[in-house]
Amino acid sequence: MKKFRDRLLQKIKCILFDVFGTVVDWRESIASEASLLGKKYKINGNWYEFADKWRNAYNTEIQSVNQGKRNWISVDDIHMERLETLLEEYKFPKLEKEKKISFNQSWHRLKPWPDSVEGLQRLKSKYIIAPLSNGNMSLLTNMGKYSNLPWDAIISAELSTKYKPDPSVYQLGAKLMGCKTSETLMVAAHKFDLIGALNAGLLAAMVIRPKEFGERKADIDNDTRWEYYSKDFNELADQLNCK
Amino acid sequence: MKKFRDRLLQKIKCILFDVFGTVVDWRESIASEASLLGKKYKINGNWYEFADKWRNAYNTEIQSVNQGKRNWISVDDIHMERLETLLEEYKFPKLEKEKKISFNQSWHRLKPWPDSVEGLQRLKSKYIIAPLSNGNMSLLTNMGKYSNLPWDAIISAELSTKYKPDPSVYQLGAKLMGCKTSETLMVAAHKFDLIGALNAGLLAAMVIRPKEFGERKADIDNDTRWEYYSKDFNELADQLNCK
Numbered sequence: 018m019k020k021f022r023d024r025l026l027q028k029i030k031c032i033l034f035d036v037f038g039t040v041v042d043w044r045e046s047i048a049s050e051a052s053l054l055g056k057k058y059k060i061n062g063n064w065y066e067f068a069d070k071w072r073n074a075y076n077t078e079i080q081s082v083n084q085g086k087r088n089w090i091s092v093d094d095i096h097m098e099r100l101e102t103l104l105e106e107y108k109f110p111k112l113e114k115e116k117k118i119s120f121n122q123s124w125h126r127l128k129p130w131p132d133s134v135e136g137l138q139r140l141k142s143k144y145i146i147a148p149l150s151n152g153n154m155s156l157l158t159n160m161g162k163y164s165n166l167p168w169d170a171i172i173s174a175e176l177s178t179k180y181k182p183d184p185s186v187y188q189l190g191a192k193l194m195g196c197k198t199s200e201t202l203m204v205a206a207h208k209f210d211l212i213g214a215l216n217a218g219l220l221a222a223m224v225i226r227p228k229e230f231g232e233r234k235a236d237i238d239n240d241t242r243w244e245y246y247s248k249d250f251n252e253l254a255d256q257l258n259c260k
Numbered sequence: 261m262k263k264f265r266d267r268l269l270q271k272i273k274c275i276l277f278d279v280f281g282t283v284v285d286w287r288e289s290i291a292s293e294a295s296l297l298g299k300k301y302k303i304n305g306n307w308y309e310f311a312d313k314w315r316n317a318y319n320t321e322i323q324s325v326n327q328g329k330r331n332w333i334s335v336d337d338i339h340m341e342r343l344e345t346l347l348e349e350y351k352f353p354k355l356e357k358e359k360k361i362s363f364n365q366s367w368h369r370l371k372p373w374p375d376s377v378e379g380l381q382r383l384k385s386k387y388i389i390a391p392l393s394n395g396n397m398s399l400l401t402n403m404g405k406y407s408n409l410p411w412d413a414i415i416s417a418e419l420s421t422k423y424k425p426d427p428s429v430y431q432l433g434a435k436l437m438g439c440k441t442s443e444t445l446m447v448a449a450h451k452f453d454l455i456g457a458l459n460a461g462l463l464a465a466m467v468i469r470p471k472e473f474g475e476r477k478a479d480i481d482n483d484t485r486w487e488y489y490s491k492d493f494n495e496l497a498d499q500l501n502c503k
Contacts, residue, residue: 093438145401145402145405147401153438154413154436154437154438155436155437155438155439156438157413158388158390158412158413158437158438159388159438161412161413162388162412168413169401169404169405169414170397170400170401170404170411170413170414171412171413171414175436176419193397193398193418194397194398194401195336195396195397195398195399195401195402196398
């Protein structure tokens with residue numbers, strides 16, 4: 018077993034990361050910004066529910082894109098579409114375009130989980146690290162800058178105009194980083210994403226985020242298919258022998 | 261004039277950088293690595309000339325790609341093609357594939373000009389900064405990591421499968437960073453690159469690198485077409501009011 022682990026460690030050259038839920042806590046961040054906007058306009062609401070509804074737009078629309086039911090649309094644009102209907106549903110007054118754009122960019126200001134920045138710094142000392150997210154390039158770039166995520170590069174599904182878990186996204190990510198798929202480790206808190214990575218020939222590491230969905234259950238169970246399983250990025254860095 | 265400058269400053273959101281010659285001193289770095297390899301195999305040569313010949317492959321082949329004379333080929337692969345002929349020309353013994361790949365990756369280990377890292381840090385404090393280079397994504401990512409270039413993202417001509425100065429490259433760069441072309445400043449030490457950027461609707465800043473080609477003359481003259489002109493990245497950071 019030890020030898021197998023050592024061989025695995027020697028193979029890995031680059032690590033790609035899911036971002037929403039895995040690196041950053043989107044739910045807490047969005048609920049917090051929505052609550053501030055609510056206060057400003059004297060609107061009461063369950064802002065966690067607001068965040069969940071906003072996030073659900075993403076889940077349905079990326080499937081439509083991958084099934085060929087609609088043309089490529091960026092995550093920023095998916096968010097804006099749903100924001101329009103949410104603002105009506107929650108009875109906000111009609112907002113100026115600039116204000117809507119700025120609020121939509123709440124998704125560019127998501128806060129990292131407490132271990133994310135330190136863990137990424139440790140992993141970066143030994144490996145090439147980049148996000149491999151369905152979020153568009155500018156969203157990921159702005160978020161990285163805002164939250165001091167020390168990425169070596171930014172890779173988005175936007176570059177393959179298919180969304181994860183389409184295999185092309187993972188394969189393009191590895192290729193752009195100059196690595197074989199078998200040299201590339203995908204890190205995510207979600208089973209569907211890790212299965213997608215494995216289907217594309219990558220290695221898989223689950224980092225669990227039990228609180229991602231609040232009370233609702235997250236993917237927290239280990240699975241023999243994952244090469245690594247850890248409770249946070251620091252534990253993953255330990256497993257990968259990073260200082 | 262002051263007002264015009266102020267308006268210009270307010271417009272700029274993102275800065276894209278040529279890399280080879282503008283951020284890093286490819287000629288000195290390559291000559292130095294070639295000289296080391298020469299010593300190892302007891303071969304004498306003019307290693308600056310070696311570097312120039314290697315670089316010339318790039319100049320001819322990217323034109324062939326843009327003219328449709330050959331299919332897309334990455335800069336790493338262009339370098340490897342020319343390296344094969346150069347090793348013969350300089351009478352190196354037959355090298356193993358791994359050694360050739362490692363030597364070809366000299367281009368991933370180019371040293372920044374003395375002002376580059378500090379200047380980029382200052383510019384990054386106020387703007388989104390990314391390379392917009394003809395070098396492929398993995399080359400730019402590895403170089404950034406090797407030389408501590410503090411990029412917010414990596415953008416390469418590889419993503420548009422055309423080479424600069426094709427307008428599509430600049431336009432894609434601005435789009436991926438979430439900026440209008442009119443909000444995007446291209447920084448380069450080469451006229452052809454800045455003209456390409458202007459043709460694509462971007463703003464242009466020349467930073468001169470008089471020693472890029474050794475004795476041969478570099479582009480050092482100011483031109484009314486550039487919005488900014490400076491002797492190094494720190495002077496550019498001053499002009500852009502960065503701390």
